[in-house]
Amino acid sequence: MKNLTIRNLSKTYFDPYAGTNVTAVHDVSLDVRQGEFVSIVGPSGCGKTTILNMIAGFIPHTGGEILLDGRPVKGPGADRGVVFQSFALFPWRTVLENVAFGPKMRGVGKAEREKIAYEYLALAKLTEAAGRYPAELSGGMQQRVGVVRALANEPDVLLMDEPFASVDAQTRMTLQEELTRIWQEKRPTVIFITHDVGEAVFLGNRVVALSKGRVLEEIAIDLPRPRSWDALNDDPRFKELSGRVLQLVRSA
């Protein structure tokens, strides 16, 4: 089992403008089991993106430990796929080449990696767009490619950093529904960062509420799957859970 264990994680950095040390993340502990979908929700500046960047290995942590499959995380690696808020697709590569990038880095041959890429593109209904460049796609389409690109590399954990924050509201709902569908099909381990309480509850098996760099509470989401906005919009249980998380985040 490839579990992700975070123990007493903290991040302190020196702020040259204020001239003092600033602690962005305090003593965060979290266990994510394989195949779980965990949402981390909190207001901007609560340290959630810092946590994700530390798990991804983009920035070093200053305290505690991050263990993936029992081994400590050192720097970025293909075992942790990342979906970025700004999509971060390679503009000079076609959609197909973007999705095939991870397998290519592993040394998979051209025919084989294109087969993998097409398979994943079909999963997000992107087959038609395979030959196009990212700049020629809408924001929603680009982020579909971003998700699929990370998945096609079959990482142990998928880290998603507010991936749907920069698409319009209707597209966002569609993307959320598609993400739950894909998750059910492929069962990846996901850590999903968001400031949107509804999104966190809609997607997750578990919601971690974060404020000022500390974990406030973890709430299990027992909503049935498959989930859709049509069904959940008026669902009393969904409303209750969202209300609770919202209260937590706002009261802190």
Next chain:
Amino acid sequence: MMQHRLSSALWFCAPFAVLIVLWAVLIPYFNFNPRLFPLASSVIQAGIEGILDGTLIHHIGASLLRVAVGTSLALLVAIPLGIAMGVSPVVSAFLTPLFRFFSVLAGIAWIPIATLWFGYGFGAITFVIFNAVFFIVTYNTLLGVSTIPLHVRNAAASLGAGRWAMLTEVLLPGALPNIVTGIRTGLGFAWRGLIAAEMIATNVGLGYMLFVARDFYRTEVIVLGMIVIGVLWLLLDRLLLAPLERATIERWGMVQRA
């Protein structure tokens, strides 16, 4: 803040210090022929001599005067002309290729004909500089005016701007970033054109100083001249042109560049 600026200035100078030390140490060490590469000390000596007997100042003065006269004349003609032509989309679309063609020729290519028309001396060189700046600035002004969005012009008109106000409040400021970029590029070509023209067509100026020194294998004067040319352009570009460009372009957020 002050400290920060001071330290970044020091960091900027540090590589030069290293380079000069290398120069001062390596050339004597390998016993280089001074007819091929001068000692750092003899370049400094040449500099001091040039300042004391006034020849260096004389050459610098002549070069700068030519640049100043040529550039001022060019700007006086180019900016009004560019705006006048840019106002009408039809005229500007028609004339753009013409000015692109001539800005390609800007500077050095005019040297032979300039010396034939004006003879050797001040006139020919000023003409070369004028040409280098004129076509590029006119082209850029034209471009600047014609890229002002129509809705900005419409907005000004509906706010009651007359012809004069339209010119001073919309067209000129709107084209200014392009004009400044044009001046910077044009002066870059003009400066090179100046050095080239002075090598051929005069008996005073930095280019002439370099070229005559070559005849006598006075490499220390050549290197001195190169340093002076570099420093002068760096000062001109960094202290005058780049801040001007930054002030218009970056603050207005019209174009992003480094």
Next chain:
Amino acid sequence: MKPFFLNLWSHCVRLTARWPSIGSIAPFIPLVAGWWIVTELEVFPRAFLPGPVDVVRSFGSLVYTGILPEYLQDSMVRLAVGAFWGIALGVPLGMLVGLSQRAHTALWPLLLFFQAIGDIAWLPILVIWFGYGLITMTVVIVYTVIFPVVLNTVLGVRSIPITMHRAALSLGASRTRILWEVVLPGALPNIVTGLRNGLGYGWRALIATEIIVGTSGIGFLMFDARRAGSVVEILLGMIILGILWYIVDSWILAPIERATGQRWGLVTR
């Protein structure tokens, strides 16, 4: 009368829409006509300003004797050699300075200074070092081309968002692989722009070099004509320079710049 002009006008618009190059030739027609009239009326003496017919005739005779094709080839080969070395040296240097803060601190001020010295100021000392010949010319052109390429490459490398590097790393790319997969393509539109600027400067430097130390080439042709007092050949040289650069710039360099930048959405025009 009016409908006739309107028809003519719309005809012209449709024609230029179909063949844009006609639009760029059009403004030269009145210019050449004006030039022709001025010379026919002998406003200036013939020796001072020859007419278009004289220039065309001298073009014909220079092509016939083979001098012009040979000189043209010489100039183009020099420019191509210079451009090649300018790219070969400039792009790796630019990537180094763009990626490494240490290299940037050490080299950036020097780059700015040596760029400021300018190509042509190097001529006298280069002539002492290498004599009159291909090496001197190549060094001058490489020197001119390299700075815009380096400075723009640095700009391009630094404009690549950090998320691009991160995305590639978390997809399993090694640091060296990232140079090829992310840094180079990310900086490519800037590199092309730098090359375009650099060749613009290099072209002028070539002409100046040929004028001052050359024994062949278009610049030499012009200055040789200057010595002989033949304005016709000077004008011919200028026109050839203009047309040639126009072709190189708008038919080769600009399309490359567009092809890389626009389709990728990195450059918006």
